[in-house]
Amino acid sequence: DAKTTQPNSMESNEEEPVHLPCNHSTISGTDYIHWYRQLPSQGPEYVIHGLTSNVNNRMASLAIAEDRKSSTLILHRATLRDAAVYYCILRDVNTGGFKTIFGAGTRLFVKA
Amino acid sequence: DAGVIQSPRHEVTEMGQEVTLRCKPISGHNSLFWYRQTMMRGLELLIYFNNNVPIDDSGMPEDRFSAKMPNASFSTLKIQPSEPRDSAVYFCASSPRTSGVGAADTQYFGPGTRLTVL
Numbered sequence: 218d219a220k221t222t223q224p225n226s227m228e229s230n231e232e233e234p235v236h237l238p239c240n241h242s243t244i245s246g247t248d249y250i251h252w253y254r255q256l257p258s259q260g261p262e263y264v265i266h267g268l269t270s271n272v273n274n275r276m277a278s279l280a281i282a283e284d285r286k287s288s289t290l291i292l293h294r295a296t297l298r299d300a301a302v303y304y305c306i307l308r309d310v311n312t313g314g315f316k317t318i319f320g321a322g323t324r325l326f327v328k329a
Numbered sequence: 330d331a332g333v334i335q336s337p338r339h340e341v342t343e344m345g346q347e348v349t350l351r352c353k354p355i356s357g358h359n360s361l362f363w364y365r366q367t368m369m370r371g372l373e374l375l376i377y378f379n380n381n382v383p384i385d386d387s388g389m390p391e392d393r394f395s396a397k398m399p400n401a402s403f404s405t406l407k408i409q410p411s412e413p414r415d416s417a418v419y420f421c422a423s424s425p426r427t428s429g430v431g432a433a434d435t436q437y438f439g440p441g442t443r444l445t446v447l
Binding site: 249253259260261262263266268304308315316317318319320321322 | 333360362364371372373374377379384385420422433435436437438439440441
């Protein structure tokens, strides 16, 4: 299974953009890149996913490097509610996409 | 939508007792996942089902753990006998098959069951 590497923690100011990096240098052509986040005392929640092209939704944007060996989750204006652990995950089409391996994630601190 | 429902939300039991955790997936979802989260090991996938059939249980730590999905709206995770090292938060998640490609489907997590084994 391809592995992801994320910084342990990051800090941001409220109302400013946040760029959360993820390295996945061993990614295969059939791996989808997913991001989930876990707010304190809650289950993980889906944020965004992509395969090759950059993606936008109401929560965030996902920028995928041209060689797909890294990606960046972008929160355009951080709020206090965005303080959470963010997980970058790869899911392989060849295994039906069922297998989901969470790493340690990045703990995002947001300062008022 | 009610979301994924898990019960109980908290369970305290003594070593050696049987523990049963319950999960009701979102209606219409055809995949179900059981995860365990601890400070030491993070989030671990224990088992997943597709259309009520167990697909991969390689994450189940020991024979003391078993999971069933008798129908599309109910699943259980049983630990017998329980041990203190089983103390963790157990999450259930469900997923629809919307994209035709399982790797693109979104998982919806329940609130978790916090298990404490004394």
